[in-house]
Amino acid sequence: MSAEIVSSRASSGTLHKPKRTLASTVSRSVGVAALALVLLWVLIFARGTSAEPAIRNPGEFLVTLLDGLTLAGLLFVVASGFTLIFGLMRTVNMAHGSLFLLSAYVAIDVQQKMVGKARNIEASDVNIASWVLPLFAGAFLAAVVGLFTHFIFLRWNQGQDLRQALLTIGISVILADQMLARFGGLAQKMSWPGAVTHFIKIFGRRYAVSRLFMLALAIVLGFALWFWLNRTRMGMVIRAGVDDQPMVRALGINISLVLAVTFFVGAFLAGIGGVMGASFAGAATGVDGQWLLNSLVVVIIGGLGSIKGAVAGSLLYGIVVSFAASYLPSDYTFYSIILTFALLALVLSVRPQGLFGKAP
Amino acid sequence: MSTKRVPPAIEGIVVLLVAVLGISAPLFGSSFFVNFVLTRTLILGIAAASLIFLSAYGGMVSLSQFLIAGVAAFAVGNAVTTSGNGLHLGWNPWLGMVTAIALATIVAVIFGALSSRTTGIYFLMLTMTFSVIGYYFFSQVTTFSGAGGVSGVRPPPVFDKHPSRIYYAALVLSALTYAGFRYVIRSPFGLAMQGVRDDPVRMAALGFNVSLHRTIAFAFAGFVSAIAGVLYVWWNGQIDPKSIAIAPTLSLLIIAVIGGISRLEGAWLGAFTFVAANSYIRLIPLVDKIGITPSRFNTLIGALVVLIMVLSPEGLVGIFSRRPSKQTFKK
Numbered sequence: 212m213s214a215e216i217v218s219s220r221a222s223s224g225t226l227h228k229p230k231r232t233l234a235s236t237v238s239r240s241v242g243v244a245a246l247a248l249v250l251l252w253v254l255i256f257a258r259g260t261s262a263e264p265a266i267r268n269p270g271e272f273l274v275t276l277l278d279g280l281t282l283a284g285l286l287f288v289v290a291s292g293f294t295l296i297f298g299l300m301r302t303v304n305m306a307h308g309s310l311f312l313l314s315a316y317v318a319i320d321v322q323q324k325m326v327g328k329a330r331n332i333e334a335s336d337v338n339i340a341s342w343v344l345p346l347f348a349g350a351f352l353a354a355v356v357g358l359f360t361h362f363i364f365l366r367w368n369q370g371q372d373l374r375q376a377l378l379t380i381g382i383s384v385i386l387a388d389q390m391l392a393r394f395g396g397l398a399q400k401m402s403w404p405g406a407v408t409h410f411i412k413i414f415g416r417r418y419a420v421s422r423l424f425m426l427a428l429a430i431v432l433g434f435a436l437w438f439w440l441n442r443t444r445m446g447m448v449i450r451a452g453v454d455d456q457p458m459v460r461a462l463g464i465n466i467s468l469v470l471a472v473t474f475f476v477g478a479f480l481a482g483i484g485g486v487m488g489a490s491f492a493g494a495a496t497g498v499d500g501q502w503l504l505n506s507l508v509v510v511i512i513g514g515l516g517s518i519k520g521a522v523a524g525s526l527l528y529g530i531v532v533s534f535a536a537s538y539l540p541s542d543y544t545f546y547s548i549i550l551t552f553a554l555l556a557l558v559l560s561v562r563p564q565g566l567f568g569k570a571p
Numbered sequence: 572m573s574t575k576r577v578p579p580a581i582e583g584i585v586v587l588l589v590a591v592l593g594i595s596a597p598l599f600g601s602s603f604f605v606n607f608v609l610t611r612t613l614i615l616g617i618a619a620a621s622l623i624f625l626s627a628y629g630g631m632v633s634l635s636q637f638l639i640a641g642v643a644a645f646a647v648g649n650a651v652t653t654s655g656n657g658l659h660l661g662w663n664p665w666l667g668m669v670t671a672i673a674l675a676t677i678v679a680v681i682f683g684a685l686s687s688r689t690t691g692i693y694f695l696m697l698t699m700t701f702s703v704i705g706y707y708f709f710s711q712v713t714t715f716s717g718a719g720g721v722s723g724v725r726p727p728p729v730f731d732k733h734p735s736r737i738y739y740a741a742l743v744l745s746a747l748t749y750a751g752f753r754y755v756i757r758s759p760f761g762l763a764m765q766g767v768r769d770d771p772v773r774m775a776a777l778g779f780n781v782s783l784h785r786t787i788a789f790a791f792a793g794f795v796s797a798i799a800g801v802l803y804v805w806w807n808g809q810i811d812p813k814s815i816a817i818a819p820t821l822s823l824l825i826i827a828v829i830g831g832i833s834r835l836e837g838a839w840l841g842a843f844t845f846v847a848a849n850s851y852i853r854l855i856p857l858v859d860k861i862g863i864t865p866s867r868f869n870t871l872i873g874a875l876v877v878l879i880m881v882l883s884p885e886g887l888v889g890i891f892s893r894r895p896s897k898q899t900f901k902k
Contacts, residue, residue: 303695373695376692376695377876383821384825384869384876385874387818392867507700511693511696552708555704563689
């Protein structure tokens, strides 16, 4: 691993080095200054915002922080699948958002069948089983579609990353159109199980337990992913494959199987994210593109192919999104998207390959 | 060079034929064909040409071209309208045009500078992200547009006389775009750009500023996209965020892919195929019997892209080219 990093630095970094250091010193100090200003603003000066400064209204601050963390949990689940697939196969799966939405729709369908109502499903109608079973149904289907894509369209052209990206774009267009035909254009929502839909009090403010449930689920999944990659034999092979695939192949390991399993798990994670997202915000046409964007932002910030990067990227992005909504002056909250762009620009100008990414 | 040389004589004949057909189209084509299908083809072709210019000669597959066109279109809309959404400044249309193109080019410089240190798939992801952020920007920021978009945009009075005047403007600008790109490709800058595409490390060693070359190329392509954006809003009369959403953004790439992403001509060929398929699919007999209806057009287009990517990544143009180069698709 360390040899890989050294060699990639040597091949692409050295020639730009003098310029890059100057540029990065400047942008680094700009970054630090910007961060300090943002902190000061949130803590003390944020008058005229919907949240008020944090020292005057700590409850609001805490709630916003929790919103950011819970959103980061969902972002992580989706983006970790994206980055896992890229890390091993160098495949940018542009259909990742479509798998997310497909799983969401299927899970909603299954839940409706299980509860026996097509509309107005109350949280009290939903027990744990009628949330978990749709979750597995949706995620499994997404994973199967992903695996199918891998075997038919992506396995034989590994290394041609643009061709693969365009193939998956084609597939995402087909999937989006077929889902529109099958599930219609109206927004649908999945219901959380009744057990997690109550509220708790935080600094005198109500907070939905379902969001905390989402965060807990993300943490469990993240831990499972960490365990799988770092403590099992297959995880070891995957990490070795990320660094040097021909060598792994030469050692007599059946890498095709490992690739298939990785693609399956990556798509499965998109599917789980889809069901969580459908319970959290609903499913509708266009959500696929939105979640492709979210995955892209997370991995661009964190670095493509790195799970650690997916954690960092999700946290940064989730927190920026939630704070932008509460701490921009009330007349300007619709500019929050600019802050996402600013975050991207900031990270890119300091580290073009993302926080934990290797130099391409 | 990634292009195959076509004998000059054949090239001359083809150019002449296309020019004659283009100029005389209003004489024989229906109004719908000329003022909708062909005009739309030319406008999309200009935008797609800027994408192909960047990808074939700069190694940068950009998904921001549609957004940059959109920025220009929104700028025109904000500048020239007198009421409705946006700033409605009520400027002279020509002033609006110049401001819009300048503004969009500045945006292109910023995007170019931000993404110039990445290549290949990273570049594609990054420019796509910019695009989608741009879409949300225009949907959310009601100061400039909001979800409804800017409508009632009038082109300069000179285009009022006859609808095919916009068509001729698009035709002339398409020709200029094509000639301009061909000129730039052969200029010292263009050669350096192709050098940067093939081996950035070596070009840097030779003393070329790699990211500056990429940024300038991106800005130039952005300028051309901005022209397409201005034409689009003049032709369409309105612009809304939906028309720069993720699906249209991808469709521009799809147009380039259908036409052939390694040659400039592919832009207009792809655009024509795309627009014609979109407009005339229902006229093909029995096509609805096999489940292809106009509302399932996207499935067809998606399948076409997958098919092209599986069979011939060079697209339609590649079929005519005997020695397909896979430059763009190599790692």
